[in-house]
Amino acid sequence: MTVDKAALLEARGIKPSAQRVAIADYVLHTDEHPSADEVWARVKRVFPMVSRATVYNTLNLFVAKGLLRHLVLTEGRLVFDSNVDQHHHFIDEETGKIYDLPWDTLEVSRVEQLKGFEVRDYQVLVRGRKRPTRGAR
Amino acid sequence: MTVDKAALLEARGIKPSAQRVAIADYVLHTDEHPSADEVWARVKRVFPMVSRATVYNTLNLFVAKGLLRHLVLTEGRLVFDSNVDQHHHFIDEETGKIYDLPWDTLEVSRVEQLKGFEVRDYQVLVRGRKRPTRGAR
DNA sequence: TCTAATTTTAGACTATGTCTAAGAGGTGAC
DNA sequence: GTCACCTCTTAGACATAGTCTAAAATTAGA
Numbered sequence: 073m074t075v076d077k078a079a080l081l082e083a084r085g086i087k088p089s090a091q092r093v094a095i096a097d098y099v100l101h102t103d104e105h106p107s108a109d110e111v112w113a114r115v116k117r118v119f120p121m122v123s124r125a126t127v128y129n130t131l132n133l134f135v136a137k138g139l140l141r142h143l144v145l146t147e148g149r150l151v152f153d154s155n156v157d158q159h160h161h162f163i164d165e166e167t168g169k170i171y172d173l174p175w176d177t178l179e180v181s182r183v184e185q186l187k188g189f190e191v192r193d194y195q196v197l198v199r200g201r202k203r204p205t206r207g208a209r
Numbered sequence: 210m211t212v213d214k215a216a217l218l219e220a221r222g223i224k225p226s227a228q229r230v231a232i233a234d235y236v237l238h239t240d241e242h243p244s245a246d247e248v249w250a251r252v253k254r255v256f257p258m259v260s261r262a263t264v265y266n267t268l269n270l271f272v273a274k275g276l277l278r279h280l281v282l283t284e285g286r287l288v289f290d291s292n293v294d295q296h297h298h299f300i301d302e303e304t305g306k307i308y309d310l311p312w313d314t315l316e317v318s319r320v321e322q323l324k325g326f327e328v329r330d331y332q333v334l335v336r337g338r339k340r341p342t343r344g345a346r
Numbered sequence: 347t348c349t350a351a352t353t354t355t356a357g358a359c360t361a362t363g364t365c366t367a368a369g370a371g372g373t374g375a376c
Numbered sequence: 377g378t379c380a381c382c383t384c385t386t387a388g389a390c391a392t393a394g395t396c397t398a399a400a401a402t403t404a405g406a
Contacts, residue, residue: 089371089384109362123386128363144284148362148394162326171326179318180333186314189299192337196317200329226353226402246393260355265394285363285393 084137094119095130100139105151105170145170145197160196171202221274231256232267237276242288242307282307282334297333308339 077096078088086092098114099106106114112127131152134140141153145161146168153172160173178196214233215225223229235251236243243251249264268289271277278290282298283305290309297310315333 087372087383091385107362121386125364125387126385129385144281147281147287150284150362162323165329173323177323178320181316181318183315183333183335186299186310186335188340188342189308189335190338190340191335192302194333194335196320196331197334198320198323198326198328198331201327203325203327205325224352224403228354244393258355260357262356262395262397263354266354287393 080139084139086133086137091115091119091122091126092130092133094122095127096134096139099131099134099152100154102154103172105143105153107149107151111152143170158193158195160198162198162200162202164202165199166201169202173198217276221276223270223274228252228256228259228263229267229270231259232264233271233276236268236271236289237291239291240309242280242290244286244288248289280307295330295332297335299335299337299339301339302336303338306339310335 077093077100080100081088081092081096094115095111097118099111104110108128108131109124111131112122112124115122115127131140131142135142135152138156139154141156143151143153143161145151145163151170153170155172157175159175160178162171162173163169164171173196180194180196183191183194214230214237217237218225218229218233231252232248234255236248241247245265245268246261248268249259249261252259252264268277268279272279272289275293276291278293280288280290280298282288282300286305288307290307292309294312296312297315299308299310300306301308310333317331317333320328320331
């Protein structure tokens with residue numbers, strides 16, 4: 073897996089240093105929508121020497137290179153999403169957890185007809201409560 | 210106008226102190242989507258002694274009482290919206306400005322059919338560039 | 347007017363993110 | 377292999393946004 077990651081980074085013109093690969097190994101996989109400090113905490117488990125600045129720099133680099141998206145959906149938390157395809161989001165108001173909603177579960181009409189706005193991107197932001205799923209988590 | 214505001218606050222069970230009325234006079238009117246510090250700067254023009262804590266407390270109180278909504282749409286900025294009716298938002302990616310989109314300019318289908326989620330609220334978040342409007346601002 | 351409750355204030359504190367300067371590491375030329 | 381150069385990483389300082397606290401000021405009621 074780590075080898076794949078090095079190749080993946082190089083394909084985007086990113087030198088695959090040990091730190092960057094360790095960060096990629098976690099953040100490009102997860103659907104947890106972690107904040108930068110959560111990524112830092114996680115990566116330190118396998119790479120205790122890694123510095124906070126490196127994690128922040130690397131995450132911003134991944135965003136610039138299209139490997140990640142960053143989202144600002146809840147208070148004081150910039151969060152990273154390894155799903156770079158277009159999709160919507162659901163926010164659980166009790167837990168703060170963010171869930172991806174596949175693009176075609178919802179449909180938005182008339183976006184292209186917005187007068188006076190050049191639309192580059194859009195998503196639906198849904199808030200509420202996730203229902204407990206039998207068995208799962 | 211200030212008189213109306215005092216009555217408006219009392220109707221929501223908020224004691225209309227001079228500070229609170231001064232804050233209400235600005236923030237319940239504007240469509241600028243100001244941050245808390247922008248409200249503070251503005252209110253200080255007419256009420257130089259007002260403290261930062263009071264502005265923050267008052268804004269949070271107004272949100273709790275349903276006079277304002279707060280939005281977290283762009284990085285590091287919690288922003289207040291005097292439009293408490295359901296509506297969508299457009300964010301200009303160059304300027305960071307936020308524009309309200311009336312509820313019925315867009316239509317979202319299948320929200321109520323989301324499996325496993327109890328929906329309390331939703332909106333469409335559109336990003337792009339506002340086209341210059343002849344004459345206006 | 348006196349008392350009690352509420353509100354405001356200044357500043358300390360916390361959390362999140364950025365910047366900087368110095369050092370470490372890798373790579374190519376020789 | 378060694379040197380020089382360039383990039384990356386590091387620790388900590390800094391910046392910004394928001395919350396908390398304790399004391400002072402204000403308000404309302406008896």
